[in-house]
Amino acid sequence: MKIIKLQYLLLFAIVASLYSCDDDDELYPQLGEDPRNLSEILSETPDLSVLYQALVAADLDSTLRETSTYTVFAPTNAAFEGVDLSSLSEEERQNVLLNHVINTTTADFASTLSTGYLSTMATGPEETNLSLYVDTSNEITLNQEVSLVSNSSDVGSTNGVLHVVDGIIMPPAILDHAEANPQFSTFTEAVEMAGLTDALSVMEVTDTENPNYPLTVFAPTNAAFENLMMQLNGAFGWSSLSDIPTDVLADILQYHVIGGENLVAETLANTEQTPMLGETFSIDADGVISDASYSTSNVTVADVQGTNGVIHGIDKVLLPNDVFQSILDETLNLKDRLQDRGYTSFLAAADKAGLTSSLETEELSVFVPTNEAFNTFFSTIENFESLDDFDTAEEIELLKSVLEYHLHAGTVMSSALTDGPLSTVQGDEVTVETSEGRLVPSYEYAPNANLQTTNIGAMNGVIHQISNVLVSSEDASALGYPVPATGAPEFALPVYYDAVESGFQDTWDGWGGTYTYDNTENVSNGSNSIKLEYEAGSYGAIQIGGPSPTPDLSSYSTFHFSAYGAPGSGTTNVLVSLCDCDAGVEIQVEEGEWTTYSIPISNFTDTSLGAIRFKNNDEAASTIYVDDIGFDLQAPAAPTFDLPIYYDEGTESGFNDTWDGWGGTYTWASTEQVQDGTTAVKLEYDADSYGALQIGGADPVPDLSGYSTFNFSAYGAPGSGTKTLLISLCGCDAGVEVQVMEGEWTDYSIPLYSFTDTSLGEIRIKNNVSDSYTIYVDNIGFNQ
Known part of the structure; x- marks a missing residue:
């Protein structure tokens, strides 16, 4: 594998005419009463005449007359037989000769040579000096090819020492050095098996345009x-290099090679290197190398210089991430793999719920929420503020159920996931939406979970990282998972919302019908309404008993409620x-729709409030529902933000409201549906466009490190159903999903740690489904 020989095909300059030898006593005169320099010794030693003539032709003989100290490895005349260097340039011939000369402070006698590297x-x-590998383990050899001639070493001179050698020491390339040092024999074998010999043989003299020259x-x-x-x-049963797939071996080796740079050790500290494979590794101030694995590597042999680059010997094979992860896939069980990846919150919960053994032994697919998702x-x-709050056996069983809702029996890779229900160990199902890359839990008010990192392998299954904790309908109530705020009206004097309030009495049920105070069939807001089933001909009425003491209604201006007429x-x-009497105001309740009524107090002739009546003023039987009863509708106070973005007609804090996004129509000052103030942003998304409202970033961009939550409110227009939005705080799709409910305002407060990118190039509110629909957004800002 002598790369240089293919290019040099040596012979030193011009070989002199045939020569003859004198007696052995005259061949190697020693330093005695007539001391000579190295050049003189070479010129007067017949068996070194070809070398001397080559030095003269290359104008290097004078170098060996200098007063510096040199060690010269001098090839015999026989070493030059049959070799012609006439094709080499003058510079190349000089380099071959100089590769036999060591500039040193103390002459290197044979007895002081040790195994290792010298610089020629x-x-x-x-212009880095080439390295020469000296091996003294048996006889002294140089680059494993040239040996010292017996009884011809340690020829002293006034400026150094000369050793006669039996061959020419060619300038070595990287692979020549690897071949020469027995420590690197496996590396050399691996290079050949992976088919990388040519890649590591790049030479400037043959390919001046090759960007990989030189190599480190x-x-x-x-x-x-x-x-x-x-x-x-241990992982795959591979016992030798030949068992490793060629492409895997090639990836490993290319992770050790940096093209286009001759990086000596003193330049490596505190750097990040990008090898031929592309994936980086880092080197710290002490020269310790950190790859994708969890153990580091040290440089054991530095700066072995060759003609096409430099070698550093290291004590560990560096592993790119894919290779290292595949090893872990085959050697760690699910519990250890989860620990390895840092899913500490899930593991702590599994330990408390008694699921650790299952993770170690059973074949499972684990949909694991991040630690942030648990927060x-x-x-x-x-009902629970932390894992520590699960105390009783019943609560721990609930925790187990929550975790088992994240486990699927058997191994299912992400490519095998299909749209529709996916069974869980808990028993309830999650719904897979492959096009969106997410899981939808059975509890409608819990957030969906995006698949973030998939196919993390383990000995007994696979792990998929998800963005949220999945909540099933079975567990939601016991967990105390809230129903989103519904946008119900707030009253100065509330009478009924889900139940009779403020001291009013729900036991005074009137006459001529049946009255249900906790009906769930038709509800305007919240979970309950009052159902009034009037009997025919009775002119029945429900009477809500007045509180004691009786409020003074002169301080109120309006009486509010909502009513719905049952079908038929x-x-x-x-x-x-507003009295225990028939002095009142007649209204019409329409079939099949909720209507909100606001009646001025001044319209009532009697406001003694002995009772509040809803009396059937017809003879016919009918059924109606009444909800949201109270005096004086109060507009809730607009939220205050530490960093406000939108409230009424425009953006604030320097943000730009003219950057209107794509895939729809956006109205900044809509008055159709408003949570607070007088306006909200109306977003009419187009189908299949995945449109987004973009609020341009402020200049200068605020530093969000001092804030903890991003807040906004949203309302789904009638007919929109429940839709998914992607909220991001960057000019990108790295964000958090939320669900917007039809017909109600929902307040959102998203922890900033849930966002992977908070560069605030812009704020996006993006349609994350392919449907067209309309929503309204209000009260946008950040809080500390």
Whole structure:
């Protein structure tokens, strides 16, 4: 594999005419009463005449007359037989000669040579001196090719020492060095098996345009490869290099090679390197190399310089991420793999719920929420603030159920997921939406979970990272998972919302019908309404008993309520009274729709409030529902934000409201549906466009490190159903999903740690489904 020989095909300059030898006593005169310099010794030694003539022709003989100290490895005349260097340039011939000369402070006698590297006066890339490998383990050899001639060493001179050698020491390339040092024999074998010989043989003299010249190679020692094979044998049963797939071996080796740079050790500290494979590794101030694995590597042999680059010997095979992860896939069970990936919240919960053994032994697919997702989960549910709050056997069983809702029996890779229900160990199902890359839990008010990192393998299954904790309908109530705020009216004097309030009495049920105070069939807001089933001919009435003491209604201006006519009822005339009497105001309740009524107090002739009546003013039987009863509708106070973005007609804090996004129509000052103030943003998304409202970032961009939540409110227009929005705080799609409910305002407070990018190039509110629909957004801002 002598790369240089293919180019140099040596012979030193011009070989002199045939020569003859004198007696042995005259061949190697020693330093005695007539001391000579190295050049003189060479010129007067017949068996070194070809070398001397080559030095003269290259104008290097004078160098060996200087007063510096040199060690010269001098090839015999026989070493030059049959070799012609006439095709080499003058510079190349000089480099071959200088590769036999060491410029040193103390002459290197044979007895003081040790196994290792010396630097010759020949040069490689960037004028670095080439390395020479000396092996003294048996006889002394140089680059494993040239040996010292017996009884011809340690020829002293006034400026150094000369050793006669039996061959020419060619300037070595990287692979020549790897071949020469037995420590790198496995590395050399691996290079050949992976088909990378040509890639590591790039030479400037043959390809001046090659961007990979020169090379820096981090070559693992044989011991390092032994350790790797132990890992690979444990994971895959591979016992030798030949068992490793060629593409895997090639990836590993290319992770050790940096093209286009001759990086010597002193330049490596505190750097990040990008090898041929593309994936980076880092080197710290002490020269310790960190790859994708969890153990580091040290440089054991530095700056072995060749003609096409430099080698650094290292004590560990560096592993790119894919290779390292595949090893972990085959050697760690699910519990250890989860620990390895840092899913500590899930593991702590599994330990408390008694599921650790299942993760170690059963074949499972784990949909694991991030630690941040657990933080959000505990800040959302109302019955538990942390894992520590699960104390009783019943509560721990609930925790187990929550976790088992994230487990699927058997291994299912992401490519095998299909749209529709996916069974869980808990028993309830989650719904897979492959096009959106998410899981939809059975509890309608819990957030969907995006699939973030998939196919993390383990010995007994697979792990998929998800963005939220999944909540099933079975567990939601016990967890205290809240129903989103519905946008119900707030009253100065509330009478009924889900139940009779403020001291009013729900036991005074009137006459001529049946009255249900906790009906759930038709509800305007919240979970309950009052159902009034009037009997025919009775002019029945429900009476809500007045509180004691009786409020003074002179301080109020309006009486509010909502009513709905049951199918088949037609229009029902209802007399509304604020007294235990028939002095009131008649209204019409329409069949099949909720109507909100706001009646001025001044319209009532009697406001003694002995009772509040809703009386059937017709003879016919009918059924109606009444909800949201109270005096003086109060507009809730607009939220205050530490960093406001939108409230009424425009953006604030320097944000730009003219950047209107794509895929729809956006009205900044709509008055159709408003949560607070007088306006909201209306977003009419187009179908299949995945449109987005973009609120341009402020200049200068605010530093969000001092804030904790992003807040806004949204309302789904009638017919929109429940839709998914992607909220992001960057000019990108890295964000958090939320669900917008039809017909109600929902307030959102999203922890900033839920966002992976908070660069605030813009705020996006993006349609994350392919449907067309309309929503309204109000009250946008950040809080500390």
